[in-house]
Amino acid sequence: DAMVIQNPRYQVTQFGKPVTLSCSQTLNHNVMYWYQQKSSQAPKLLFHYYDKDFNNEADTPDNFQSRRPNTSFCFLDIRSPGLGDAAMYLCATSRAGQGGETQYFGPGTRLLVL
Amino acid sequence: KQEVTQIPAALSVPEGENLVLNCSFTDSAIYNLQWFRQDPGKGLTSLLLIQSSQREQTSGRLNASLDKSSGRSTLYIAASQPGDSATYLCASDQTGANNLFFGTGTRLTVIP
Numbered sequence: 001d002a003m004v005i006q007n008p009r010y011q012v013t014q015f016g017k018p019v020t021l022s023c024s025q026t027l028n029h030n031v032m033y034w035y036q037q038k039s040s041q042a043p044k045l046l047f048h049y050y051d052k053d054f055n056n057e058a059d060t061p062d063n064f065q066s067r068r069p070n071t072s073f074c075f076l077d078i079r080s081p082g083l084g085d086a087a088m089y090l091c092a093t094s095r096a097g098q099g100g101e102t103q104y105f106g107p108g109t110r111l112l113v114l
Numbered sequence: 115k116q117e118v119t120q121i122p123a124a125l126s127v128p129e130g131e132n133l134v135l136n137c138s139f140t141d142s143a144i145y146n147l148q149w150f151r152q153d154p155g156k157g158l159t160s161l162l163l164i165q166s167s168q169r170e171q172t173s174g175r176l177n178a179s180l181d182k183s184s185g186r187s188t189l190y191i192a193a194s195q196p197g198d199s200a201t202y203l204c205a206s207d208q209t210g211a212n213n214l215f216f217g218t219g220t221r222l223t224v225i226p
Contacts, residue, residue, distance in 0.1 A: 042216035105157035
């Protein structure tokens with residue numbers, strides 16, 4: 001089945017220790033998104049890739065970076081995690097279009113910062 | 115900046131009841147309005163998408179409406195079932211680039 005896969009499902013890291021979250025898709029979608037969802041809050045878009053074009057949201061901290069080496073994979077790098085970065089990180093994909101394309105979400109990676 | 119609000123934050127209903135979930139947004143210049151479902155500890159599943167030119171969309175027991183002028187959308191669930199228990203989030207697309215602004219959701223519990 002075509003799907004969006006996120007690994008690991010749970011990640012524990014130490015304060016200030018770099019961490020990488022991964023997302024892969026078998027849907028062959030052009031667009032991939034990373035969202036941050038803190039407890040009881042709305043998902044917040046961090047950035048997205050349209051093919052290889054990287055689009056950063058204005059208020060995404062510099063501490064967050066992303067890489068997309070190919071169509072199938074996208075990585076979220078947190079260079080120096082702080083306690084406030086503990087959250088669920090959601091990856092999503094969609095076809096390219098002029099708005100109105102359904103986004104398909106992975107199950108998320110829950111990050112804990114000690 | 116767009117603000118999306120969903121009230122109530124939580125709702126409990128007995129099985130079989132029809133119910134309405136509310137979503138309001140401050141900026142009516144939207145391309146579309148989307149409804150998602152999120153089960154505990156999991157990702158989001160797209161339910162319905164209403165383009166700005168549309169008034170409503172239906173899928174099975176779900177019906178979503180959109181009133182841009184008043185900045186409101188509703189999700190109607192008919193004949194609720196325990197399997198409908200989840201958090202329902204609405205999101206607006208402001209730019210047509212599918213960059214979504216989400217509400218915080220309504221957590222629905224359907225009691226058998």
